[in-house]
Amino acid sequence: MRNFRVTLTLLIGVSILITGCGKEEKEEKEEQQSIEQAVSNNSESSDMGSVEPKGKQEEKSMKITPLPDTYKELESLPVGKDSSYIPTATNEEKMQAIELFKNLPNIKENPSQKELDYYYQELLQRVQKDFKGPETLFKQMRFQSFGNPDIEDSRYQFKDNLNVEVILDSSGSMAQNAGNNTKMDAAKEEIMEFIRELPEGTRVGLRVYGHKGSNADKDKTLSCSSSEVLYPIEPFEESKFESALKDVQPTGWTPISLALNEAKQDLMKYDGESNTNIVYLISDGIETCDEDPVSAANKLYKSNISPIINVIGFNVNGEGQRQLKEIADSTEGIYQNVEDQDELKSELNKINDVANSWKEWKEKGKQSIDLKEVQNSLEIFNYITEEESKSLNEKDQINLLGYTFQQNSLMSKESRIYIEEKNNKYHEWIDLEIEKFNSELKNINQQNYQQAKKILEHKYQINTQ
CATH class of the missing domain: 3.40.50.410 (von Willebrand factor, type A domain)
Structure with a gap:
């Protein structure tokens, strides 16, 4: 009788175990089916036919516009909404800067080169200065030459x-x-x-x-x-x-x-x-x-x-x-x-x-x-100085913000160095263009008004090609 009870207990335990295992297998099977269904649904709605990590999907949607390679293109860029100087000297100023740029893309963890290029593009757009080509200076010269019969x-x-x-x-x-x-x-x-x-x-x-x-x-x-x-x-x-x-x-x-x-x-x-x-x-x-x-x-x-x-x-x-x-x-x-x-x-x-x-x-x-x-030397000096100042201030602003973001774990040191090198190279190009203008405008200043106008317009067209 005792053996019967022991046997019965064992049978009940095995039965419970089998039932439990069956239940777990059923739940696992249902969960797997749910995952497979989600994958299937994503496949149907995706052009790629497969599910990718969110970061990869976002990277593919990034549109990166090439940096300008003529001063005309640079001049046409819209002035950034944060183009005024943004201080980062004190902790309070740094926190304000971080708050101001909190909507920039997230590059905290191992960003790709494309993600860094996109980040730089978005940051540059925010602080973009109002660069002006030599046509603006020509307008100044024309106004200051008021009454000149050559006009x-x-x-x-x-x-x-x-x-x-x-x-x-x-x-x-x-x-x-x-x-x-x-x-x-x-x-x-x-x-x-x-x-x-x-x-x-x-x-x-x-x-x-x-x-x-x-x-x-x-x-x-x-x-x-x-x-x-x-x-x-x-x-x-x-x-x-x-x-x-x-x-x-x-x-x-x-x-x-x-x-x-x-x-x-x-x-x-x-x-x-x-x-x-x-x-x-x-x-x-x-x-x-x-x-x-x-x-x-x-x-x-x-x-x-x-x-x-x-x-x-x-x-x-x-x-x-x-x-x-x-x-x-x-x-x-x-x-x-x-x-x-x-x-x-x-x-x-x-x-x-x-x-x-x-x-x-x-x-x-x-x-x-x-x-x-008309002595335009001072106007030329002022124009060149202003453009040089814009280039320097824009470059330094981005580099200082990069240091601030790195210090507060919003980007790695490697990311900051990449963005800084890209930024410095871009502004070196701007500085070279300004240097060319300086030389050209000084030569133009030796001509009479009509000759200066033709030379300037010709030079300006060359720089837009």
Whole structure:
């Protein structure tokens, strides 16, 4: 009897064991079937017909654009949204930089060369500077050569009257600091000083925009419809002009298009036949009122007013620089970004030089005067220095960010070295191009205006091929 019970117990145990094993085998089989089904499903939806690791799939979707190999291509690159200097000296600054670039591709673990090239491309796009080819310098030279009889464009010939209108951004962002002053206070001071220095007989005007309401959503309609001429085009009266400028406060949105359209009305009675009309737009950002400022600028440019339209970007970010430069380019004008009050003063002084040449022309009874040879050496020096500075700053910015990311385990030392070498080589090429321009422009400066124009245009085309 005892043996029977033992046998029965053993049979029950074996039965349980067999049942358990069967259950595990069934679960394993079901799990395997699920995996096989997932693989099958992926195969059906994949062009490759197989499942690859996520990293490999992402690598195949990376589109790497070759770096520019002409200065024309370099100039056409959009200014990066983080093109302003990003400090990395303190721990706090490093953490801010890491936060700013947190959306860059992940290259923490054994990235491929393609992944590193893609990473460099994305980082470079973010900090891209606003490089300018020699065509920009030519525009500067043409403006500074105002009145030279060799210049065929009638806009640049002296007329009986000189009219200068300043269009000033009064949007809320002009309350931000730019050095020791707010942008608005700095602009007011420099505009006032600039207008004082214009020769007697110059008619001046002041128009503002975005000066009503606020930059809150609820005030968008009001602010986007606000542009007002505070000083109509007429001879300068200091107290009247100063009073008009004093009351301007930065408050609202940025209706650039509206201001340009209304500036056309301000100058309507001063046609280009007997008037030299110069418009300076000063803005610290893009149009925010859903209009097209490039189209508005074109209409003003092509009107019978025939104005010269130059644009000053006051401490503007990458997106703003792109749009403001497009406004200037579309009207054959000059775009210049200034970071602080001193740079704004320097840019406005260029108009004073033109105005003083006009005064000299008037005083000599409008006779054909012997205009002295325009000395462009300083302009060439400034242009070359600015381009060299952009190249150096862009290169150093990327290398410093690389060190910061390595220190915080966002990339390996090997990855950082690869990116740095690629970065240095790229900027060596930029520096060589700038060096060529320096030599060419110095030779061009020895020629007269028309010869210089032909040589420069020829050289510029060569550098775009």
